[in-house]
Amino acid sequence: MPRYDPKRIEKKWQDFWEQNKTFAVPALPRGEKLYVLDMFPYPSGDGLHVGHPEGYTATDITCRYHRMRGKTVLHPMGWDAFGLPAEQHAIKTGTHPRETTYKNIGTFRRQLKMLGFSYDWDREISTTDPEYFRWTQWIFLQLFDTWYDADLVWTDHHGRQHVGKGRPIAELPIPSDVAASGAEAVRRYQDAHRLAYQTEAPVNWCPALGTVLANEEVIDGKSERGNHPVVRIPLRQWMLRITCYADRLLSDLDVVNWPESIKQLQRNWIGRSEGAEVDFYVGAPGLPTVTKTTLDSDQSRQFAAWKSARASAGFPKAQTEDCLRIYTTRPDTLFGATYMVLAPEHPYVDRLTTATQKAQVDAYRQQASFKSDLDRTDLAKDKTGVFTGSYAVNPVNGAPVPVWIADYVLISYGTGAIMAVPAHDLRDWEFAVKFQLPIIPVVQPPAGYEPSAEELAQSRQVDGRTETPFAGEGTAMGSGPYDGLGTREFKQRITSELTTQGMGRKAVNFRLRDWLFSRQHFWGEPFPIWHELDAEGNPTGLMRTDADHELPVTLPAMTHFKPHGRPEPPLAEAPQDWLFKTAADGTRLARETNTMPQWAGSCWYYLRFIDPRNGTAFVDRAKEQAWMPVDLYIGGAEHAVLHLLYSRFWHKVLFDRGHVSGDEPFNRLVNQGMILGEAELTGYQFADGGTEPGWVSARQVRNDVDTATQRPVHAARLTAEQVVKKGNDFVLAADHQIVVESRAFKMSKSRGNVINPDLVVQEYGADSLRLYEMFMGPLEAVKPWSMSGVEGVSRFLARVWRTISDEAVEEIRLHPAVQDVPPSADQVRLLHKTIQAVTRDVENLSFNTAISRMMEFVNAVAGQDVRPRSILEPFVLLLSPFAPHLAEEAWQLLGHTQSLAYEPWPQFDPAVLVESEAELAVQINGKVRGKIKIPAAAEQSVAEQAARADAKIAEQLAGKTVIKIVYVAGRLLSFVVK
RNA sequence: GCCGGAGUGGCGGAAUGGCAGACGCACCGGAUUCAAAAUCCGGCGACCCUGACAGGUCAUGUGGGUUCGACUCCCACCUCCGGCACCA
Missing domain, CATH: 3.40.50.620 (HUPs)
Structure with a gap:
């Protein structure tokens, strides 16, 4: 029976580990x-x-x-x-x-x-499990109970200083005017500052399916299932204020040991940018807005009054109604602002829209509301927008500039409003060219500047001259007192001056948005939240939480799961006693019916x-x-x-x-x-038959169409025999002009290349599957599956087994070659080299090379007639993390009665690794011309002498002058000659 | 477009700036066998040269550079993969 039998061995040891709780971990x-x-x-x-x-x-x-x-x-x-x-x-x-x-x-x-x-x-x-999500709900209540104190300075246990910390909501300072308005006002004020808060956010509502869909279930505005239309409607949602933590999430990336690429992904996602907020005067509400490119005398007076008020009061924390607040990363281009753009959803749009523009503006806003953010970015290759009819006054030069709305400005970023500087921003440039708005350059590119491809693509002809936008840094011009300043210096200067004048301040923005934390699904954690109802049964907007001891809030017993056809979550259909209760103070309460997302x-x-x-x-x-x-x-x-x-x-x-x-x-x-799946060879053939239903070179196929003839093609799987390698390509053996595609694809049901682990284990055993997955290549690399590769490692394991166990007899017993004799010096050195390499590789997660080293060990030992137990036992321990079942079995066969799981890891002795003799490569002008054997510790002179004594080397050196000799002990000797 | 990562035999891959291709797969030859499977031994980048032994040249995506010496470091480019994509 003694063949390597993973089925028997693996079951045996899995049962052993389970029964003995081998891997149970102590509480501490x-x-x-x-x-x-x-x-x-x-x-x-x-x-x-x-x-x-x-x-x-x-x-x-x-x-x-x-x-x-x-x-x-x-x-x-x-x-x-x-x-x-x-x-x-x-x-x-x-x-x-x-x-x-x-x-x-x-x-x-x-x-x-x-x-x-x-x-x-x-x-x-x-x-x-309710006992698990009880605490998920508890943590949600912690978020609900926390506000972010952005100004708190504190020091962490590394001694690093931070600004900003989450604190209990009870510690939130309540402004006196709020406090004076009563308890309810205080509650609402607190609710507005919690890390968990509610807002209206658009969802993908599919009337035909009667349910709300996740973003990934919507394709081109249609439902993935059934291809029904999907519309975006606002719904009350929970949000988590992750943006408060953006700075800490960003800076703490520096202290974790993560791949640089992942850190970079997170940095990009958080997307921090530094710039300034600037207020553009539009006139107090109620007053007529500026509708011309010049101010009349009343307006001039009002603007002057606004400026002086700002100069004394400073820049208000929140935007005031008499101005538009914009965010820019380029405050140095303020003098080049020739128009403003508001997001269509901006709250001031109505106010700023003049009667003549109203119809157009309303139509545009309605159109924009149908588009998801994705549509807005994807389809909006061409910029669109509408003039509101009003102007805003540039604080630096008093010039009124027209205010437009356009969907290339997003309400969710910055202040939802921008100043447009077409000369120095490609998007603004494109918009200005399309709508014939003025373009004023205010930054001189550095000498010798070559426009980028993007900038060139946008260039236009004016009076026979080429004009090109410039988005880089340079020297200020046309900016009054600031002319001649470099971009960076200008930014600093103007930001601090705007701050003193109360018209701007330094600002930081993030691409990261607050986290939409509710889903309209049944199968998720319920929120431990109740909504207060008024006498009519309508929500008042005030909330109560379940107490800690009332957790978990479990899902209601429901027996049917068909959509109820309204946008509310499925839990709105829950039994009444789950949905409603009356508080001790008599207030009617309705349970939150959203559930938490899978995250x-x-x-x-x-x-x-x-x-x-x-x-x-x-x-x-x-x-x-x-x-x-x-x-x-x-x-x-x-x-x-x-x-x-x-x-x-x-x-x-x-x-x-x-x-x-x-x-x-x-x-x-x-x-x-x-x-990935196994590598596939794919050829392309004309799909429409035609007169010559022949092959098409993969090079000229795009989206299943032959780009040369525009005829449709289809893919055909090829076997290795039909294909040969030619240059860098694979081509048809029958026609070398036809290039064939060779690549591995992501495993998918539709492609039919999914490998089932059950079947692999069935055929080769778990140890082989484990070993193969580690042997395929570096852990972090993308790599294609290969069934014959599994077979390869499985052969290795069988060989390990044969090295230790005797296959010639019926019962399981040690191979007669395994003996209690002292190992040879070579065997000891091999073992210690293997221990050294495997240990280093495991520490570095380089499992593929560790396995190679063990293969080399076995290749050497398996052929020997005497295999000392003292080198096999440490080897089995080395193998055990990789192929634990086989190793345990071998360990037992070698006479041990305990599991090897806690045996000490083998140590290597550096003294044993030292080779007495080294083979040295001898190079002449960088090319290996010969090899010599000398004592490993030999001096350079000894090596040189030995090399010169070598016939071939001597021949190469004859008649040449040696100008330099490089000696790397134990590795090589290099002659540089002329 | 921007940001990452990667390009080495037929394939997966290996190489602190020091003998490129370890190890495995596939393939070829041999041993064993009645035969096969399994196993064992040997070969295996391309080209040139040789009867053979031996030897030589070129080779790590492409082109440059640094160096006695480059898969490895620097510059430019090409291709593929992943992420982001009007973020002002």
Whole structure:
């Protein structure tokens, strides 16, 4: 029987680990701790994907290695189990999402256990368990109870100083006028400052489906399912004030050990920009607006009065009604502002629209309201806009400039209004050219400046001259007293002068928006929030929270999941006793019916793993302090931005409120690369038959059309035999003119290239799957699957088995070559080199090269007639993190009665590694011309002598002058000759 | 367009500035076998030269540069992948 039999071995050891709780983790670490975390999966109905075990194996190897190094390792697993697919399944079949979810979890759990990961399964959690989401709701209440004090200065435990911190809402200073207006005014004031707040936000409402759709379910304004029209309607939504934390989320990226590329993605997403806010005078409300390019005497007086009032009172915190507040990163171009643009949704549009322009403006605004942001950016290649009829006064030169509305200005960024400087902004330039607005250059490009491709693309001809926009930095001109200043200096100067005059101030803006935190779904966490109702049963806008001891707020018992046909969430159909109650003071209350998005549960699960069964706190303080932060976090790059940003945000809020001990949750982050399907060879043939239904070169195919003839083509799978390599391309063997496509694609059901881990394990075993996924290439690289590659590593494991066990007999026993004899010097050196390399590679997560080293070891040892036990045992330990089942079995066969999971990791002795003799490459002018063997520690003179004694070298050196010799001990000797 | 990342044999990949292609796959040859599977041994970048032994030249996307020496460092460009995309 003694063939390598993964089925028997793997089942045996998985049962052993489970029964002996081999990987159970103590509540608090003993000695040095290590917290290694996988991004927990969404348990989809398709079961495990081969992409999952990639990261999971990498973390498992790391964990097993560090346990053997004596660390206490926390390595948990759980389920991110709320989500849309289960709900859609419920709509289709009537099956409760909970049922679907728990069935899928069962499949995932079985599959993960089948792969032999050393999780502490006693810590398993699911975001859908009431005992889990009880604390998700509790954290939401913390957000609800927090306001952001942007001015608070504090010092963190590293001694770094920060500005801005979340504080209890009870500590929010209440302005005296608010306090004077009574308790309700105070409550509303507080509500307006909480980190969790409500707003009206547009949702994708699909009347035909009778439900609200997520952005990814809408394609070109139609529903993904059924292709029905989707409209955007405003709905009351919950938002989280993540923008308050933008600066800290940005600057703290500097202290975490993450790939630079991921940090860059987050930086771009946060999108910090520095500039100035500037107020443009439009006249107090009620007064007629400026409608000409010059001010009349009344208006001049009013403008002068406004200026002097500002000069004494300073720049108001909030925008006042007599001016338009704009944000610009280029305050140095104020003198070149020739018009203003408001977002169509800007609150001042009505006020500034004159009677003659009203029809046009209204039509434009209505049109814009139908477009999603995506449509606005995608379709708006051509700029559109409408003049309001009014003018605003430029504070630096008193010039009135026309105010337009256009959808290229977004209401959600900055102040929703801009000053347009067409000469120095490409978007403004395009708009100005289209609507024939004046263009005034105020920045002189540096000498020798060559316009960029973008700038050139926008250039226009005026009176036979070419005019080109210039968006870079240069020297000021046409800017009165500022002429001659460099852009940077100008910005500083004018910003501080505007500040003294009360007409502007320095400002920072972020691309990051507040987080839309509610969904109109059933299968999510309910909010622990009640809305107060008035006597008519209408919401007053005031809220109450569930008390901590009333959590969790569980989902109501519902039996049908078909959309009810109104935009309100499905929970609006919940039973009355779930929806309503009367408070002790007699106030009628209605429950919040939105649910939280899927992100909520995954924002803090790493904390719950530390203390998963705690019934009195989301995590015990001492345990949190002992285990956090996560030392290594591995997962897919698709979560590079949102999940990681949202988690960091929640963690910082919890930190500010004193619930966790550090302000960053994940110290080291690694993204595993995607695993693609097997490489495919694809040729293209004319699809329309025609007279010659021949092949088309892949080069000239675009979107299934031959670009040369415009005839449609279709893809045809080719076998390796039909194709040959020619130059850099693959071509048809039958016709070398026809280039064939060779690439691997993302695995997908529709392409039919999905690899099922169950089948791989069935055929080759879990150890082979684990080993193959690590051997494919660097963890972080994208790489194609190859079934014969699995076969390769499986052969290696079988070879390991044969090296140790005797296959010639029926029972399982040691191979006779395995003997208790002292190893040879070569064997010892090989072992220690292997230990050194594997240890270094595991530390660096270079698992592919570690496996190569172990293969080399086995290739050398397997052929030997005597295989000393003293070199095989350390080798089995080296292999054990990678192929734990086989290693345990071999360990037992070698006579051990305990699991090897906590055996000390083998050490190497540097003294053993020293080779007595070294082979030296001898170079002449950088080319290797010969090799010599000399003592490893030889002096240069010895090496030189040996090299000159070599016949070939001597021949090469004959008649030449040696001008330099470079000697790298043990590696090479290089002659530079003339 | 902008921001990242990557281009090395037929394929996956390896190489602190120091012998390019470790290790694996595929393929070819041999051993074993009645035969096959499995296993074991050997070969395997391209081109030139040779009867053979040996040897030579060119090769890490392209073109330059630094260096005694470059896959590795610098500059420019090309291609592919990922992200963002009117953010003032």
